[in-house]
Amino acid sequence: MNRQDMNAFGQDVYVTRADAAIQFLQQAINWGRKHSFFQYPFVTACCGMEFMATWAPKYDIARFGAEFPRFSPRQADLLFVVGTVNHKLAPYLRRVYDQMCEPKWVISFGACASTGGFYDNYATVQGIDTIIPVDVYIPGCPPRPEAVLDSLLLLQEKVMKERPELSERILGPQQIEEARQHRAMGGQS
Amino acid sequence: MSVKALEKVAKKFASEVIDKHSNAGDDTLIVKRAKIKEILKFCRDDKELKFEFCMDVCGMDYLGYPNQDRFEVVYHLYSVTHNHRLRIRARVPENDPVIDTSVDIWPGTNWFEREVWDMYGVKFKGHPDLRRILMYEEFQGHPLRKDYPVNKRQPLIGPQN
Numbered sequence: 577m578n579r580q581d582m583n584a585f586g587q588d589v590y591v592t593r594a595d596a597a598i599q600f601l602q603q604a605i606n607w608g609r610k611h612s613f614f615q616y617p618f619v620t621a622c623c624g625m626e627f628m629a630t631w632a633p634k635y636d637i638a639r640f641g642a643e644f645p646r647f648s649p650r651q652a653d654l655l656f657v658v659g660t661v662n663h664k665l666a667p668y669l670r671r672v673y674d675q676m677c678e679p680k681w682v683i684s685f686g687a688c689a690s691t692g693g694f695y696d697n698y699a700t701v702q703g704i705d706t707i708i709p710v711d712v713y714i715p716g717c718p719p720r721p722e723a724v725l726d727s728l729l730l731l732q733e734k735v736m737k738e739r740p741e742l743s744e745r746i747l748g749p750q751q752i753e754e755a756r757q758h759r760a761m762g763g764q765s
Numbered sequence: 766m767s768v769k770a771l772e773k774v775a776k777k778f779a780s781e782v783i784d785k786h787s788n789a790g791d792d793t794l795i796v797k798r799a800k801i802k803e804i805l806k807f808c809r810d811d812k813e814l815k816f817e818f819c820m821d822v823c824g825m826d827y828l829g830y831p832n833q834d835r836f837e838v839v840y841h842l843y844s845v846t847h848n849h850r851l852r853i854r855a856r857v858p859e860n861d862p863v864i865d866t867s868v869d870i871w872p873g874t875n876w877f878e879r880e881v882w883d884m885y886g887v888k889f890k891g892h893p894d895l896r897r898i899l900m901y902e903e904f905q906g907h908p909l910r911k912d913y914p915v916n917k918r919q920p921l922i923g924p925q926n
């Protein structure tokens with residue numbers, strides 16, 4: 577059965593009822609995830625001050641459900657890389673990232689973490705994206721707390737759009753393949 | 766204020782002194798490296814000098830300066846008792862970059878000397894634990910030497926260049 581519709585979250589287009597059900601479940605889980613980030617603060621330099629300011633009552637990141645830092649990467653799903661990362665530290669950053677469980681996201685906080693900043697020298701990693709994948713970059717040296725909150729909202733948007741991986745985890749890949757075929761046939765007929 | 770101290774050390778080790786000056790109140794003594802240990806010990810122990818505190822040890826690279834040894838090790842001394850300061854610079858040649866350690870005079874210079882070794886490659890004879898302190902063990906060369914290429918990167922992980 578072909579159907580075009582909007583779901584409860586104002587998003588688009590489903591082909592079958594089964595698909596719609598899966599999508600709805602995914603949306604619900606995404607919605608839960610985006611409001612309960614457990615972050616791991618990897619704070620190495622001066623950007624940390626703005627990071628703390630964002631956490632403090634005035635800007636209050638708790639409004640977005642991300643106020644609870646876990647100091648074990650195994651319990652965290654959002655890695656905040658805050659400040660300069662040098663080559664000596666880089667293997668440990670990679671290790672922290674590898675220890676985090678899926679699903680996981682990375683925010684690169686400030687010019688140094690994103691590009692190396694003005695430390696274009698022998699000691700500094702020229703952007704953490706040379707080591708680990710990054711979801712959101714925050715510009716600034718250091719970024720204002722507003723920019724940090726903005727990045728969090730961007731990440732929430734991104735999480736809300738996540739689909740295929742999640743449904744694989746709910747139903748297993750075979751059912752997803754079936755649904756895809758179903759959809760493809762629906763498209764042809 | 767510490768011109769007196771400068772003169773006293775210069776007089777006592779007259780044969781060791783290469784140069785001395787008091788530019789802008791910074792009393793500086795430039796010496797040969799051979800007797801550096803005795804000079805520093807004298808600075809610490811003499812009643813009028815009493816430099817109990819070695820504030821910093823750092824390196825200098827005079828690459829390309831004619832008629833001069835390439836490296837220098839610089840000691841910044843401060844006397845808490847007399848409230849005066851003295852800077853002692855010891856010349857170290859490139860082909861044999863070794864100087865006596867000062868760790869047994871001021872234990873606090875341990876990490877300073879490791880830093881000078883790490884950044885400039887000057888060895889300190891008699892240092893108890895001369896390892897790199899800032900860079901990682903795998904790092905090749907000494908990054909603050911003037912002939913270390915400015916674009917050279919040696920990442921442990923990530924893209925090489």
Ligand code: SF4
Pocket residue numbers: 621622623624658659660685686687688689693716717718719
């Ligand atoms: S981006 Fe600026 S404030 Fe942030 S760590 Fe680098 S130098 Fe410090």
